[in-house]
Amino acid sequence: MRADEVADVAVVGAGVAGLACALDCVAGGLRVRVLEASDAVGGRMRTDVVDGFRLDRGFQVFNTAYPQVRRRIDLRALRLRPFTPGFVLAGSRGRYRFADPTRRPDQAADLLPGRLAPLRDTVALGLFSARDMVLPAAVLRRGRDVPAERWLRDAGLSEVTVDQVLRPFLAGVFLEDGLETSSRMFHLVWRSMLRGSLCLPERGIGAVPEQLAERLPDGAVTLDARVSALTQDGVRLADGSAVPARAVVVATEAAAAARLLPGLLVPAQRTVTTFYHAAPASPLREPTLLVDSDRRLLNSVVLSEVVPGCSPDGRALVSTSVLGSGAQEAQVRARLAELYGAGTDGWECLAAYRIPGALPAMPAPHPLIRTSRHSPGRYVCGDHRATGSVQGAMASGTRAAREVLADMAASRL
Ligand SMILES: Cc1cc2nc3c(=O)[nH]c(=O)nc-3n(C[C@H](O)[C@H](O)[C@H](O)COP(=O)(O)OP(=O)(O)OC[C@H]3O[C@@H](n4cnc5c(N)ncnc54)[C@H](O)[C@@H]3O)c2cc1C
Incomplete structure (x- = not known):
């Protein structure tokens, strides 16, 4: 569709929830525009290239058993690399598998x-x-x-x-x-x-939303398009321009959604920091998750053992995650020396991603499903409306599309 045409649906946010919603709306015959504030699709599932190293914006694993993954994702095209099933526990008790x-x-x-x-x-x-x-x-x-x-x-x-x-x-x-x-x-x-299997795509976690976005019609996604308000006729962008649409689906993270839809429930957020180090040699020659049983760190993994191509120069790429946002790199590296039983003085810190809204909190009792209908013509989806996971985000996007299509079919919009 042309940029000046009225869309049936404007989807705000091109994370996996928004992309799943847009795909189902298109499949249902609707004209869809996806408006994404950032310079690429993916939201919390993006991969950067830093000095030739592939770094996900926060360590995460891809689970092939999620029903939405099985339904939507061409797993073969992702060229998935598996982790060893299970994990290794290391700490003051010793090392166990x-x-x-x-x-x-x-x-x-x-x-x-x-x-x-x-x-x-x-x-x-x-x-x-x-x-x-x-x-x-x-x-x-x-x-x-x-x-x-x-x-x-x-x-x-x-x-x-x-x-x-x-x-x-x-x-x-x-x-x-x-x-x-x-x-x-x-x-x-x-x-x-x-x-299922826990794995990582060869090109990083960002390959998952990219695959979804590629299936949308040409021109359906507009990047660098931050929505500043919902209007009677669609949405207004931060640059002042208007995007007309019969219905709007807000598919942003929770806090951004509540700014566009005042009164929306915003769950507490979980914060994590992921450090990436380049090490001269691999400290653990296995594609496995190392868990700190003393809980000073969350976990660490030699990513180049999982996905050899994520390192450009033969050095090992090590990803380490810590709860919260306060961890200091030197302390993390010192703890890694204990956990791996290897010197870490020569390790180079490539990046640290501090992610305040990594996951919505899901304390019990937790409703696994929330309706996406907000008010006439306005819908909301995202992991905060289901469960904090790729499965939850896509399932929520699926539900939003279903409700939009049902309301349009019933001529309520
Ligand atoms: C470090 C980390 C580890 C994780 N580990 C796992 C894991 O192992 N397994 C698992 O299943 N899940 C994991 N997750 C969770 C999973 O990544 C998320 O649940 C999922 O990506 C959320 O998708 P979403 O579409 O709901 O939201 P998001 O990905 O946050 O997408 C929202 C989009 O909206 C855009 N946006 C915001 N405001 C505006 C605006 N005003 N206008 C336009 N666009 C806007 C944002 O730029 C973003 O692209 C992890 C997440 C993180 C961060």
Whole structure:
């Protein structure tokens, strides 16, 4: 469509929620314009190239089991590189491997009773993992919703296993270490980890939204177009120009959405910092997640073991995430020396991404679905309207498109 034509729908924000919404609206026969404030699509899923190194804007993993991923993404085109299933725990207790015995029985020795956890805990873990893997997601969505910590304790897990194994790992997933996240959300994520593979696209996480954007009609996405207000006839951009549209879907992060739609609920936000270092040699010759069991750092991974092409010059690329925004690089590097058991003096810090709104908080009880209908002709989607994940963001965009299409079909717009 031409820029001066009236769109059926203006989608504000080209993160994966907005892109999924736009794609479904186009598939439903609507004329769509996506307005993105930034200079590229992707929102929180973008990849920078710094001195030839590919750096995601904050470490994240891509899960192939998410239903929206299976529905929308051409996995082969992403050329995915997998992590070793499970993770390695390192810290004052020593080093242990938390493996998935169904996939890597050869690596599961540390799960034998008395090593990482007592027999009772191993049994409890096995039971709820089997249940999460086998039960339909719809059943898990209806399950009891309490803080994850309470659920794990009630399942019979000891304090030591919760505090020194699951809490450090899950802190890196939910970006909080109180284990206050909804137990329903925990089980859905646990299920997707058991059923899918954790991987990274060869060209970085930004390749995911880029793939979605490529499927939109030419000219549907306008970059550097910050929406400053919603109007009677569509939206107004920060440069003062108007974009007419019959309906508007606000697909920004929560705080930006509330500025455009006053009164909208804004959940608390989780903050994380990711440091990237170039190391002369790989400190761990394996594509695995290293979790700090003492919780001074969240986790670290030698990314060049996962995606060899992310480093341009043979040096190892190490990504390390820390909760909050206050971590100092020198302290992080000192801790990495302890965790990897390797000197880090010669490591070069390439970048540090401090991300205040990385994830919306999802404390129990957490509604997994919220309507996108806001007021006549106005809709809202994004991970803050579902769950803080790629799955949640895209599912929310899907729902918004469905509601727009239904309202237009019913001539309510
Ligand atoms: C460090 C980190 C790690 C993560 N790890 C994982 C993980 O391992 N697994 C997982 O599933 N999820 C993970 N996530 C979460 C996942 O990335 C997000 O849930 C998802 O990308 C959110 O998509 P969205 O479209 O809802 O929002 P966003 O990606 O935030 O998109 C919103 C878009 O709106 C644009 N915008 C804002 N205001 C305006 C305006 N006024 N006008 C026009 N455009 C505007 C923004 O520029 C942005 O492009 C992680 C996120 C971060 C940051």
